[in-house]
Amino acid sequence: MSLFKKIRNTVKLLQSVDMDQLAKINQKIDLAEAMKTLGKLDDRQLVGLMRMLKTKNKKGQHDLPPIDGDFYNLDLKLTPEQRELQLKVRNFMEDEIRPLVNDYWKKDQFPFEIIDKFKKMNIVGVPYEGYGCPNLPFLMEGIIAQEIARVDVSTSTFFGVHSGLAMGSIYLCGSEEQKQEWLPKMQKMEKIGAFGLTEPNVGSGVAGGLETTCKFDGENWVLNGQKKWIGNATFADVTIIWARDLDSNQVKGFLVKKENPGFETEKIQDKMALRIVQNAIITLTDCKVPESDRLQNANSFKDTANVLRMTRAGVAWQAVGCARGAYESALKYTKKREQFGRPIASYQLVQNHLVEMLSNLTSMQTLCFRLSELQDQGLLKDEHASLAKVYCSLRMRDTVSQAREVMGGNGILLEYDVARFVADAEAIYSYEGTKEINSLIVGRAITGYSAFVS
Missing domain, CATH: 1.20.140.10 (Butyryl-CoA Dehydrogenase, subunit A, domain 3)
Incomplete structure (x- = not known):
């Protein structure tokens, strides 16, 4: 190919580039020098350059597929109402939560303002029947957990501890009176819950080795021991505490309120993960809990x-x-x-x-x-x-x-x-x-x- 033809083809290529691109090119390189360099390219190199420019001559770049992690279109298996709820939660997380999380993650603090934001969503206690709960399939509880964690795992953990572990303990193991007292308020997030099972010396072995104990003294249950890694515990209104009965050696559950004498929390510092979640060490020192606050249907670890x-x-x-x-x-x-x-x-x-x-x-x-x-x-x-x-x-x-x-x-x-x-x-x-x-x-x-x- 003659030099004249090379330059002519080069000019045609540059003419196919829009003005914005040309302006950007002119800021970065000397076009006169570039013309000399282009004239030295062989046929193969020119063809490659033409292909590269042609792929970018439509809106500056060829159309790219959207970013969507649902590659098998599982959303199509949802009903229109379920899909609407999924997108409602997704938009909420993008608009209301994403702008906050990195700042609070760095500070190791909890953004309490998100509680009022969550209240308006009405997604707490999704699978439970009655007590103001939505009573939707467990599938939607999972979809909601995915959507929250997709933006921030800490927020998802806060929500899961409250809506799943704490409310779930009352829903499955509480008496009707206990359910009526706590679940409607927790569903509206007027009361926040925590779940105390893991201990400083007992993690995987909780089924048979709880060190936290309980004993009935004729009037109250007296709890002694420690719990560790308890999410939400620094500010929760009620914490579900699991303890081993000294008399029967069976595990029992209790509704322990934050103002209960003998109940103390200490925030765990210096975590590298879930920094927004306020995990605590709970210390129970002769903590007295009335029989009315014992989960009436929690009588062994099978219930836990x-x-x-x-x-x-x-x-x-x-x-x-x-x-x-x-x-x-x-x-x-x-x-x-x-x-x-x-x-x-x-x-x-x-x-x-x-x-x-x-x-x-x-x-x-x-x-x-x-x-x-x-x-x-x-x-x-x-x-x-x-x-x-x-x-x-x-x-x-x-x-x-x-x-x-x-x-x-x-x-x-x-x-x-x-x-x-x-x-x-x-x-x-x-x-x-x-x-x-x-x-x-x-x-x-x-x-x-x-x-x-x-």
């Missing part, structure tokens, strides 16, 4: 396990939300971040990471969707919830790690959100049963042999 079974599915959905938030943040970043003249999303290795993240996320979503269907059909077993917790927390961990990787150094900055997802994923990985404990629950179900230490 019923609460955990119900809420563990929600934790699996939280893992989905955490992974989805990290994936969508990373995908958005890779489409905008340019290196070597192109968005990094256009490179093979980055696309491989994105596809692995999406594969994790899609498998987690479909598993949890079926899990919630089993729950709504009354078929949920411990091993079903435990398998979901094991698998989803593992795949979540891998997903947030790859999200951080494709973002390079920026992946450790709060402003891009993924750093927060990476840290918060570590908490999800451990709470509501570690991988090992949940694996043993599933292992016992499929082999018929219990491998728990007795």
